[in-house]
Amino acid sequence: MSKEHSITINGHCFDFTPGETILQVARRNSIDIPTLCYLKGATPTGACRMCVVEIEGARSLMTACTVPANDNMVIQTESESVIKSRKLTLQLLLSSGNHNCAIRNSDKGDWTDFQLQVHNYDGTGELCPVWGDCQLQDLAYRYQVTGDRFTKAKTTSELEDVNPFIVRDFSRCILCGRCVQACNDIQVNQAIQFGYRGAGSKVIAGNDLALKDSDCVFCGECIQVCPVGALVEKNSRYQVRQWNTETVKTTCSYCGVGCQLNLHIQDDKVVKVSGAEETGPNYGSLCVKGRFGYNFINSPERLTEPLIKENGAFRKASWDEALNLVAKRLGTIQKENGGDSIGVLTSARITNEDNYVAQKFTRAVLKTNNIDHCARL
Numbered sequence: 220m221s222k223e224h225s226i227t228i229n230g231h232c233f234d235f236t237p238g239e240t241i242l243q244v245a246r247r248n249s250i251d252i253p254t255l256c257y258l259k260g261a262t263p264t265g266a267c268r269m270c271v272v273e274i275e276g277a278r279s280l281m282t283a284c285t286v287p288a289n290d291n292m293v294i295q296t297e298s299e300s301v302i303k304s305r306k307l308t309l310q311l312l313l314s315s316g317n318h319n320c321a322i323r324n325s326d327k328g329d330w331t332d333f334q335l336q337v338h339n340y341d342g343t344g345e346l347c348p349v350w351g352d353c354q355l356q357d358l359a360y361r362y363q364v365t366g367d368r369f370t371k372a373k374t375t376s377e378l379e380d381v382n383p384f385i386v387r388d389f390s391r392c393i394l395c396g397r398c399v400q401a402c403n404d405i406q407v408n409q410a411i412q413f414g415y416r417g418a419g420s421k422v423i424a425g426n427d428l429a430l431k432d433s434d435c436v437f438c439g440e441c442i443q444v445c446p447v448g449a450l451v452e453k454n455s456r457y458q459v460r461q462w463n464t465e466t467v468k469t470t471c472s473y474c475g476v477g478c479q480l481n482l483h484i485q486d487d488k489v490v491k492v493s494g495a496e497e498t499g500p501n502y503g504s505l506c507v508k509g510r511f512g513y514n515f516i517n518s519p520e521r522l523t524e525p526l527i528k529e530n531g532a533f534r535k536a537s538w539d540e541a542l543n544l545v546a547k548r549l550g551t552i553q554k555e556n557g558g559d560s561i562g563v564l565t566s567a568r569i570t571n572e573d574n575y576v577a578q579k580f581t582r583a584v585l586k587t588n589n590i591d592h593c594a595r596l
Contacts, residue, residue: 224236224237224288224290225290225291226241226244226288226289226290226291226292226293226294227291227292227293227294228241228244228245228248228250228294228296229250229294229295229296229297231248233248235288237287237288238287239287239288240263240283240284240285240286240287240288241272241281241283241284241286241287241288241292241294242254242257242263242270242283242284243288244288245283245296250296252270252272252283252296253269253270253305253358253361254267254269254270254284255267255269255312255354255355255358255393255395255397255446256269256284256395256396256397257270257284258397258400258401258404258405258444260404260405260502261400261401261404261405262400262404263282263284263285264284264285264396264400265282265284265285266394266395266396267308267312267393267395268282268304268308269305269308269309269358270282270283270284271283271301271304271305272294272295272296272301273294273295273296273298273300273301274286274292274293274294275292275293275294276293280300280301280304283296302362305358305362306362306364309355309358309359309362309364310364310365310366310368310369311369312355312393313355313359313364313365313366314366314368314369314370314371314372315372315393316371316372316374316389316390316391316392316393317336317337317340317341317347317374317388317390317391318347318355318356318366318391318447319333319334319337319346319347319366320346320347320350320353320355320356320359320366333371337390340374340378340390341378341388343457345457347391347448348386348388348448348451348456348457349447349448349451350448350460351460351461351462352460352461353446353447353448354446354447355393355446355447372418374389374390375419376389376390376421377389378390379429379430380453381429381431382429382430382431382437382453383453383511384437384439384452384453384454384507384511385430385437385439385441385442385450385451385452385453386450386451386452386453386456387430387449387450388448388449388450388451389421389449391447391448391449392421392422392447392449393446393447393449394413394420394421394422395446396413397441397444397445397446398411398422398440398441398444398445398449398450399411399412399413399422400444401440401441401443401444402440402441405440405504406438406440406504408434408435408436408438409434410424410425410430410433410434410435410436411423411424411433411435411441414427436506436507437507437511438504438505438506438507438510439452439505439507439510439511440503440504440505442510443493443494443496443503443504443505452491452511454490454491454511455483455490455491458490459483459485459490459491463485464483464484464485464490464491465483465484465485466481466482466483466484467481467482467484468480468481468482468495468498469481469482470570471505471509472568472569473506473508473509473512473568474567474568475567475568475569475570475571475574476500476501477500477570477571478494478500478501478504478505478506478509479494479495479498479499479500479501480492480493480494480495480501480505480509480510481493481494481495482513488516488517489513489516489517492505492509492510492511492513493505493510494509494510524536524537524538525537525538525540525541527540527541527544549561549585553585553586557586558585558586558587559587559589561581561585561587561589562587562589562590562591563577563578563580563581563585563587563589563590563591564590564591564592564593565577565578565590565591565592565593566592566593567592567593567594574592577590578590
């Protein structure tokens with residue numbers, strides 16, 4: 220990298236490319252500046268104020284996600300004033316709704332009243348559905364901040380769970396805007412936006428409709444980027460905890476694009492799917508089928524081994540026996556009736572590579588051009 224442009228962060232000098240923000244330079248050099256609203260691939264807003272840094276000569280703290288790096292900048296990411304600002308921001312956020320993960324003096328009556336209120340709102344006696352997997356909670360622990368400094372703001376919007384896929388918990392929304400940016404800038408679905416003003420501000424779909432009545436296509440990108448428990452998969456809410464699962468990376472089987480996804484496994488069953496964020500071609504984005512269409516994996520009716528039909532009934536067979544039978548029958552048909560007596564149909568649900576092999580097998584081995592694709596049917 221060119222040595223012509225450099226800035227100093229926490230006493231260390233780093234090169235940068237013109238156009239990079241302070242946050243990008245810091246992250247590229249493994250310096251952790253916390254964020255809640257920043258979303259890679261979208262225009263930074265600096266709305267959450269968590270990424271503030273101290274810049275020598277500046278009159279106030281600046282948001283690292285929006286300020287471009289300039290030559291000879293001297294920056295402190297964890298100075299006394301920066302930490303004080305972040306603590307205040309966290310305290311305000313924790314008082315903005317049903318954030319019951321980081322409150323001290325839990326034996327006091329006000330805590331009990333608040334927790335009962337949360338339980339009544341959620342319909343469960345458990346803590347937050349993303350407890351242990353929440354960026355706001357992580358930052359509260361990191362800066363030793365609790366949610367009992369300010370009076371709790373009451374939630375006026377009811378929890379929405381009238382669709383098969385997503386629970387919208389407005390009581391835990393911190394208005395970071397990541398879901399809005401993911402929907403509008405990343406997926407370009409234009410289904411949600413900010414609505415109302417002041418204390419009544421909220422993320423709305425259409426004219427404040429339920430998701431099922433809006434333009435939402437249930438891709439779940441909003442769930443993927445939500446840093447708190449405001450947007451959660453309906454099937455896994457309160458049923459799946461991060462520490463009880465293991466993650467297996469795989470390729471989505473619904474089409475030939477090859478989207479990379481993470482299967483979250485608990486008790487040998489897939490209980491949740493998320494997009495693999497640092498891997499192409501999708502970089503975390505998924506469609507409704509890729510994110511939510513996984514129940515078939517655990518279905519007791521799913522075929523797991525080949526079946527051969529004999530005397531009008533199916534029997535189980537090994538893969539070797541089944542493939543040998545198919546090869547023998549295709550060979551016999553080809554010999555007796557010619558290659559054009561055989562036709563092959565491939566699928567949009569396999570990879571492009573598999574489709575290529577299928578057409579090669581059809582033309583070179585079966586000696587026919589009778590191959591087509593299910594997308595044409």
